[in-house]
Amino acid sequence: MQEIYFDNSSTTRVCDQALAEAVKEMQQEYGNPGSVHHLGAQAFHALQAAHTSLASALHALPEEIYFTGSGTEANNMLIFGVAEARARAGRRILVSAVEHPSVSEPAKYLLSRGFDVHFIPVDPQGRIRLDALAELLNEETILVSIMHVNNETGTIQPLTEAGSLIRRLAPQAIFHVDGVQSFGRVAVDLAAWQADAFVASGHKIHAPKGIALLWLKKERRIPPLLRGGGQERGMRSGTENMPGICAFAKASEIACAGMQEYARQMHHVKQVLLDAVSASLSDVYVNGPPLAEAAPHILNLSFPGARSEVLLHYLEEKGVYVSAGSACNSRSSKGSPVIEALGISPERVDSALRFSFSRENTPEEALAAAEVLQAAVTEIRLWMGRNRKRR
Amino acid sequence: MQEIYFDNSSTTRVCDQALAEAVKEMQQEYGNPGSVHHLGAQAFHALQAAHTSLASALHALPEEIYFTGSGTEANNMLIFGVAEARARAGRRILVSAVEHPSVSEPAKYLLSRGFDVHFIPVDPQGRIRLDALAELLNEETILVSIMHVNNETGTIQPLTEAGSLIRRLAPQAIFHVDGVQSFGRVAVDLAAWQADAFVASGHKIHAPKGIALLWLKKERRIPPLLRGGGQERGMRSGTENMPGICAFAKASEIACAGMQEYARQMHHVKQVLLDAVSASLSDVYVNGPPLAEAAPHILNLSFPGARSEVLLHYLEEKGVYVSAGSACNSRSSKGSPVIEALGISPERVDSALRFSFSRENTPEEALAAAEVLQAAVTEIRLWMGRNRKRR
Numbered sequence: 001m002q003e004i005y006f007d008n009s010s011t012t013r014v015c016d017q018a019l020a021e022a023v024k025e026m027q028q029e030y031g032n033p034g035s036v037h038h039l040g041a042q043a044f045h046a047l048q049a050a051h052t053s054l055a056s057a058l059h060a061l062p063e064e065i066y067f068t069g070s071g072t073e074a075n076n077m078l079i080f081g082v083a084e085a086r087a088r089a090g091r092r093i094l095v096s097a098v099e100h101p102s103v104s105e106p107a108k109y110l111l112s113r114g115f116d117v118h119f120i121p122v123d124p125q126g127r128i129r130l131d132a133l134a135e136l137l138n139e140e141t142i143l144v145s146i147m148h149v150n151n152e153t154g155t156i157q158p159l160t161e162a163g164s165l166i167r168r169l170a171p172q173a174i175f176h177v178d179g180v181q182s183f184g185r186v187a188v189d190l191a192a193w194q195a196d197a198f199v200a201s202g203h204k205i206h207a208p209k210g211i212a213l214l215w216l217k218k219e220r221r222i223p224p225l226l227r228g229g230g231q232e233r234g235m236r237s238g239t240e241n242m243p244g245i246c247a248f249a250k251a252s253e254i255a256c257a258g259m260q261e262y263a264r265q266m267h268h269v270k271q272v273l274l275d276a277v278s279a280s281l282s283d284v285y286v287n288g289p290p291l292a293e294a295a296p297h298i299l300n301l302s303f304p305g306a307r308s309e310v311l312l313h314y315l316e317e318k319g320v321y322v323s324a325g326s327a328c329n330s331r332s333s334k335g336s337p338v339i340e341a342l343g344i345s346p347e348r349v350d351s352a353l354r355f356s357f358s359r360e361n362t363p364e365e366a367l368a369a370a371e372v373l374q375a376a377v378t379e380i381r382l383w384m385g386r387n388r389k390r391r
Numbered sequence: 392m393q394e395i396y397f398d399n400s401s402t403t404r405v406c407d408q409a410l411a412e413a414v415k416e417m418q419q420e421y422g423n424p425g426s427v428h429h430l431g432a433q434a435f436h437a438l439q440a441a442h443t444s445l446a447s448a449l450h451a452l453p454e455e456i457y458f459t460g461s462g463t464e465a466n467n468m469l470i471f472g473v474a475e476a477r478a479r480a481g482r483r484i485l486v487s488a489v490e491h492p493s494v495s496e497p498a499k500y501l502l503s504r505g506f507d508v509h510f511i512p513v514d515p516q517g518r519i520r521l522d523a524l525a526e527l528l529n530e531e532t533i534l535v536s537i538m539h540v541n542n543e544t545g546t547i548q549p550l551t552e553a554g555s556l557i558r559r560l561a562p563q564a565i566f567h568v569d570g571v572q573s574f575g576r577v578a579v580d581l582a583a584w585q586a587d588a589f590v591a592s593g594h595k596i597h598a599p600k601g602i603a604l605l606w607l608k609k610e611r612r613i614p615p616l617l618r619g620g621g622q623e624r625g626m627r628s629g630t631e632n633m634p635g636i637c638a639f640a641k642a643s644e645i646a647c648a649g650m651q652e653y654a655r656q657m658h659h660v661k662q663v664l665l666d667a668v669s670a671s672l673s674d675v676y677v678n679g680p681p682l683a684e685a686a687p688h689i690l691n692l693s694f695p696g697a698r699s700e701v702l703l704h705y706l707e708e709k710g711v712y713v714s715a716g717s718a719c720n721s722r723s724s725k726g727s728p729v730i731e732a733l734g735i736s737p738e739r740v741d742s743a744l745r746f747s748f749s750r751e752n753t754p755e756e757a758l759a760a761a762e763v764l765q766a767a768v769t770e771i772r773l774w775m776g777r778n779r780k781r782r
Contacts, residue, residue, distance in 0.1 A: 010426045014417035026405035035401045037712040069460025070629030072619040102619030208417050210601050210632025228463040228493030238461030241601025321428040
C-alpha cells in the first residue's frame with residue numbers, strides 16, 4: 001500500500017544527515033561534555049559548534065542558545081522564568097488565543113496563581129488583532145507570547161507590528177515567540193520583531209524527538225527551571241543530549257540553507273492538493289489565510305458533512321496520514337480551540353483536517369491524496385446524510 | 392594509541408541493540424504517539440511497551456513510570472513537585488550530604504524559599520548516619536531524598552533501614568531515591584525500601600543521553616513540572632523522545648537480564664586494577680567502603696602527593712580516561728564536596744580519582760591502566776616533591 005505522510009507538523013522523519021550525527025555521538029564520540037579527558041573535550045567542542053550553528057541560523061550569539069528536551073520545556077522555562085523573575089515588576093501576561101498548549105497551559109497555570117493573564121483575540125484568519133493587543137498592553141505587562149506560525153492553520157503572525165506595539169506600550173515586557181512551527185521553514189527575523197525570546201524544536205525539521213532550544217537575548221535574565229550540575233551556563237542542568245543536539249544542528253543547517261527552495265516545493269505540493277480537491281469536491285473551505293499568505297507547509301481544510309475523525313480513519317486505511325485537532329496530542333477528543341477561535345461554523349470546525357508537508361513530499365503524493373480524499377468525503381457525506389435522514 | 396574508558400559513571404557508549412532501537416524510531420517508525428493514524432499508533436504502542444518494560448525492571452506498574460529528558464529533570468520534577476503539593480502539610484526536607492547536584496541544588500533552592508532543609512551527614516565510608524536521620528525526622532517532614540549508589544565512591548546507602556525509620560517517624564513523607572548510578576547495575580528493591588519515588592537514567596547504562604525516568608508510586612500525587620499537551624498522563628508534557636525511550640527500554644532489558652554476570656565482571660576488573668595499583672605504588676587509599684561492599688562499577692582512589700588534575704591529564708595523554716570530582720560536570724575546579732564529606736585529609740581529597748566501569752571493560756584494560764597509573768603517580772610525586780623543596 002502507498003503511504004503518504006502529510007502530518008509533518010506533528011513530527012518528521014529524521015533525515016540521513018541528522019541520523020549520521022546522532023549515531024556518531026552515540027557510539028564514536030560518546031563522551032560527556034563535562035568530562036575533562038579527550039572524549040569529553042570532543043563532546044564539549046561538538047556542543048560549542050552546535051551552539052554556534054544554531055545561533056547563526058537565528059543571527060544570534062552562541063551563548064544566547066539553551067538546549068532543552070522539547071519545545072514544551074523551552075516554552076515552560078521561558079514563561080515560568082519570566083513570571084518568577086518579574087513578579088514584582090508587574091503581573092500582566094498576554095498570550096495569543098491560538099497558542100500551542102505548551103504556552104497556553106503555563107499561562108493558565110499562572111492565571112490560577114494570581115497573575116493577570118489575558119488572551120489576545122484573533123481575526124477570522126487566525127491573526128492576532130493588533131488593536132486588541134494595543135489595548136491590553138500596559139506598564140504592568142511583563143510578558144507577551146505570540147507564536148510565529150500557527151500549528152493548525154499555518155497563519156503567520158504580524159510579529160514586526162506586534163513588536164513595535166510592545167516596545168512602545170510595554171517597553172519592559174519580554175516578547176516571546178514560539179517558533180516551533182516556523183524555524184527552518186519560514187524566515188525568522190528576531191531583530192525586526194524586537195523579540196527577546198524564541199523557541200525552536202528539532203523533530204519538526206527532520207532531527208530526532210527530544211531536542212529543542214530556547215533563544216534568550218543576552219540582556220534578559222531568567223532563573224533556570226532545572227537545577228543541578230550547571231550545564232548550559234547554569235541555565236539548564238542535566239547531561240546534554242549530544243545525539244539530539246548535533247542532529248538538530250545538522251538538520252537546521254540543511255533546512256536553513258535550502259529554505260527558499262523547500263518552501264517553493266512545499267507550497268507547490270499544497271497548491272496541487274488544494275486545486276485537485278477543489279476540482280473534485282464541492283463545499284471545501286480553507287481555514288486560515290489564503291495560501292499565498294500562509295506558511296508553505298500547512299493547509300487546513302474543512303469538508304462540511306464529513307466529520308474529521310471519520311475522514312481521518314478512512315484516509316488512514318488508504319495510507320494517507322493527516323491530522324485533526326492539535327498537532328501534538330490528537331488523542332484527546334476535544335474539538336480544536338484554535339479552529340474554534342477563527343469564529344467559523346461548527347460544521348466547519350467538526351470537519352477540519354490539517355495537511356502538513358515536508359521537503360520529502362511530492363506533487364504526485366498530493367494528487368494521490370486528493371483522489372483518496374474525494375472518495376472519502378463523497379462516501380462519508382452520503383453515509384452521514386442518509387444516517388441523518390433515518391433518525 | 393590504546394584507549395581505556397574508565398569513566399562510565401559520567402556516561403557510557405550506546406550499545407548496538409539500543410542504537411538499533413533509536414535508529415528504527417528515527418527513520419522507520421517515526422510517528423508521533425499523539426497522532427491517531429497508523430504511524431502514530433505504532434509509536435503509541437512502542438511507548439506503552441517501553442512503559443511496561445521499565446516498570447517490570449522496577450517491579451512497578453507501567454502507569455507509575457514517567458519519561459523525562461534527564462535524571463536531573465526527573466529529580467527536579469519530584470522535589471519541586473513534592474514541595475508544591477505538600478507545602479501546607481510541612482516544610483521539612485531531608486537530603487543526604489552526598490547527593491548529586493540534581494538533588495542538592497533543588498534542595499538548596501527550596502531552603503532559600505523558606506523550606507526547612509537539612510542535610511543528613513555521612514560516616515567515613517559515605518553512608519548516611521541512621522542515628523542522625525532518626526533525629527532529623529519529624530511529622531513536619533514532607534520529603535526525604537537519599538541516593539542509592541553514590542556517583543563518586545560507589546557507596547550503597549542503607550535504604551531499607553532508612554525506609555523503616557521514615558515510615559515510623561514521618562509516615563506521610565515522600566521517600567525519594569535517586570538511582571541514576573545504580574539502576575541496571577545494582578539490584579533495586581523499591582518494596583523493601585518502602586520508597587515512593589525513584590529516578591533512573593538511560594545514558595549510564597548504554598542508552599543515549601537525553602532520556603531518564605521518574606517512578607512515582609500510584610498513591611502519591613505531585614503536580615507536573617512541564618505543562619502543555621498532556622503527554623505522560625498529564626505529568627510530563629512535550630512530544631515523547633521515542634528514540635531515547637525505546638533505546639532506554641532495550642538497554643534496561645539487557646542490563647537487568649545480565650546484571651549479576653556484569654556485576655561480577657566489573658567487580659573483577661575493579662579488583663584487578665586495585666591489586667595491580669596497590670602492588671606497584673605505596674600510599675594508595677580507597678575512598679568509600681571496602682570493595683566487596685561497594686557498587687561493582689565505581690572505585691575511588693587517592694594518591695597523596697599527586698594532584699588529581701595533573702594525574703588526570705597525564706592519564707589522558709596515555710589514553711586512559713577517568714575523572715576527578717563530580718561525575719557530570721568536572722569542568723568546575725572546585726574540590727569534590729562528596730569526597731570532603733567523608734572527613735578525609737585534604738591531601739587525599741586533592742588526589743582523588745574515580746575509575747568507573749561498564750560491562751565493556753576487561754581485566755586487560757585494568758592491568759594496562761595500572762601500569763600507566765604507576766608511572767604517572769611516581770613521576771608526579773617526584774616532580775611535586777622536588778617542586779616543593781625548591782620553594
